[in-house]
Amino acid sequence: FARAPMPVAKLATLLGALRGLRLPGAALSKHRYPSAGDLYPVQVYALVAPGRVDGLAGGAWYYRPDQHRLVRLGDAGLDARHHAVGNRALVAGAAFALVLAARPEAIAPLYGPMARDFCLLEAGHMGQLLMDAAPAEAIGLCPVGGVDYAALRETLRLTPEDWPLYTLVGGSIDGVVAEAAAPTFDVDALRDALAAELPAYLVPARIIALDALPLTANGKVDRRALPDPVAVAPTEAPVAPRTEIEARVARIIAALVGVEAVDVRRNFYDLGATWLQLVELHHRLHDELAVDVSVTELFHHATVAALAAHLGDVAPVDAAPAPAVVAPVSAPQPATTDDGIAIVGLAGRFPGAFDVAELLENLRAGRVGIRPLTADALAQVDPARREAPSFIAVGASIEAPFAFDAEFFGYPPREAEGVDPQIRLFLEHCHLALEDAGCPPERVARRVGVFGGSSFNTYLSDRAPDVLSGISAVHFQRFVGNDKDYVATQVAYRLDLVGPAIGVQTACSTSLVAVHLACQSLRAGECDVALAGGVTVKMPRANGHTSEVAGV
Structure with a gap:
């Protein structure tokens, strides 16, 4: 001073x-x-x-x-x-x-x-x-x-x-201000303090000490200059399992993350587990300990000690009774029990995976669906954007997005050509999901609800921009028939399904909200079977992206 x-x-x-x-x-x-x-x-x-x-x-x-x-x-x-x-x-x-x-x-x-x-x-x-x-x-x-x-x-x-x-x-301080002692960094004390204020799943799994945060010229934190998070070794000796249930949970966790022993106080993420391994933990607990806990509960009880204590209050899983045959009903009958909702059929197409089975195989093998852009795809990118230093020439596109059996779904060839590939794919996979569930549309005797949504129709604007500005009856029919608001009703009409057909549009959460609405409809007795999902196909199919701070 x-x-x-x-x-x-x-x-x-x-x-x-x-x-x-x-x-x-x-x-x-x-x-x-x-x-x-x-x-x-x-x-x-x-x-x-x-x-x-x-x-x-x-x-x-x-x-x-x-x-x-x-x-x-x-x-x-x-x-x-x-x-x-x-x-x-x-x-x-x-x-x-x-x-x-x-x-x-x-x-x-x-x-x-x-x-x-x-x-x-x-x-x-x-x-x-x-x-x-x-x-x-x-x-x-x-x-x-x-x-x-x-x-x-x-x-x-x-x-x-x-x-x-x-x-x-x-300003103008008489005397000399002594230098402050260098702060000490105690990982365990910091974790304990955070654990007292935060739920276990929010306590950071990796902690690193910095003298100061790196800043940009504008005074904001420079994320790119931050060091990679490295685990700080705990200063205290690890705590071994103290009860039989702790020991059994610890053995499952150790096998999942590939370590010999675990500290019963450490967060699962801190031990090296991923969210996918927590899903596997959910199944292993059911199979090996005969207890039924949700994945959400694993986040709230995120240490071996906490989970073991919680499992002590969970009743063992009884053998599931044989499902009763439910006759079709003509009016909504709200659910009168707390029975769960079963997922009985799946269908999908993903970047790098033509179906659900291939997606699961990719997950097990650690393969990703993102691929470098081909020469043909790069040629479709605007040259100024393509040459920018921040341009990333990779994309995530699905295989054969335009393949469609129009005759099978009752579309005349000319009409099918103008249908948004998103609607085609959603229709096709709704049919596949019903088949996977063992109830193809032609034999369904129950009310089937459809809940789904799609992204903006870039196919129509890319292939037929005149439709967007046309005023004829043909233009209007093609525009309305391709709009994202009609995805669910198109499926219900083409598959002759009787039940609620509701289009969902909540941006990135569309598919999950569709599942939520489907569950609500099932519990309210509005339908006996529900289809829920979403679809996104962009045109051009793969055009890369620009790397930006806080971008996704």
Whole structure:
């Protein structure tokens, strides 16, 4: 800390780090302080000690980043009452203090329970900008601690909703501030602290200590500069199984992840398990211990010790009774029992896998469906995009998306040619799923519901753009018949299915929402069998993608 009074130019340089910086496409909070230049949901107040900042009168100010100026609020100056008792000596000798305040309740409609966390994140970003801009001898960071809120509210004209976050102090400190001792890093203590606040499945499996987070020129965390996460070895000796049930669960886990022994306190992910192995664990527990726990429960009881304790409360699985023959019904009959819903048929086509069996084989063998683009596919990519350094020439396309037995499904050849391949594929695989379930459409005596959705029809816009602008009856028929809203009803009509046919469109969650709606319909007695799924076929089929930060 400098011994001489601090010139106002140095304070202005420091505050200049908060001047308006808007990145293209950056999301801005709907609530921002007008006095913060509508740039931040966090306001910076400056408490200046009289005579300690040359060129600036003592008192309370707020900073306007958009105008790069301080606006006078009052004459209270720097008051130790605004800070924690332990900081009073430091604050009393400082030339100024910067108090960051936020109003979480004002943005609660947008961020809900995360409003306070969002304000902390924004304040942390602003604090980082200030710290980076400040000479080491002129500014330091100290927490607000026990604040005299009444004094702050009166001085800074805060409302009851304003929430002080932390304070930056600096300038003209007499004496020398001793260096802080290097922080110690105790992995187990950190895990224990996180475990006390978070569910087990949210406790990080890999922890790495950094002196500081790497930042971009804009003050954001530079994710690409972060080191690869490496497991930090625990400092305590591993805990062996203490009960028979712990030992049996530990043996299953050890076999799945390929280790000789496991610590019963360690998170499954920390032991090296993947989510696919947790699904396998679910099956192994059923087969070897005769208990039935859901995969979701494995996330909530994510250690051997926790899972063993939970299994002690789970009743063994009894032999399943033979299914009763259910006669067709003519009106909805809501389910009267808690019986589960059975998946009795599957069908699908995936990148690198023509059917479900091949997909499972690829998963077992560790093969991926993403492939480098062929020369023909690359030729369809815009040259400027293709030559960009960020362009990634790989794609995920399915085999034979245009193959379709039109006659089998009752389509005239000319009409079939204009049908979106997404509808063709969904129709074909709904038929295959019913066959896989042992109830082909021509022999189904029950009500069958259809729940599904597709992506935007790029086939029609790519192959027949005139249809989108046409006004004739033929154009209208082709447009309506290919729209994503008719995927489910097309299937019900072509397969002559009697039951609800509902199109679903919730972006990336479409297929899962379709499954949810199908389950609801089954439980409500609206149908006896339900088809649920989704389909995506883009045109051109595979055109690569651009690598971007936070892109998917």
